[in-house]
Amino acid sequence: MGGKIRRPQREVDLIASHIRDVPNFPLPGIVFKDITPLLAQPRALREAINLMAEAAHGYEVDAVIAIESRGFIFGAPMARRLNLPLQLVRKPGKLPYKTAGVDYQLEYGTDRVEIHVDAVERGKNYMIVDDLLATGGTAEAAARLIEQQGGHVACLSFLIELGFLEGRHRLAGRPVHAVLEY
């Protein structure tokens, strides 16, 4: 079963060197982890995708599920690399076909994630992908959505985990992997 993945320090340092901290964005007090410098560095981006894809090893994974919108950037090349199908979890009203959705609580108000009703097959195993794990609200909603459709969450793979926000606890034992931890 998928245990802790050994992360090669040289590659991790290379990736970390292309993540830019932007203080007070989008709100005062938030340090935004800007991935756009990483996207502009082909070697660092390739290593990031490779390491994020390694999370699948040791699990039975039948498909990758990427969360809008920065999850798409990583999820698509990971699915290609792993030779797995790719499915999309999106914000409300974006998917054209019939959808299922899950509402979740934000600090103020609620949000919702949706998926096509034919995206998840009962009994199959899914790897959820996003760029960053903060409070875990989004990822937990995506996990519930997959489970509600009869799928199983094999693992979740993030580029960055903000450990101090303890999003991992909210994911209640579902295996979480992140390349960089802050």
Ligand code: AMP
């Ligand atoms: P959460 O639901 O709190 O785990 O938030 C996760 C989503 O919000 C991810 O899709 C991230 O892209 C985005 N996000 C939250 N906090 C940050 C941050 N400090 N820097 C960059 N993105 C963030």
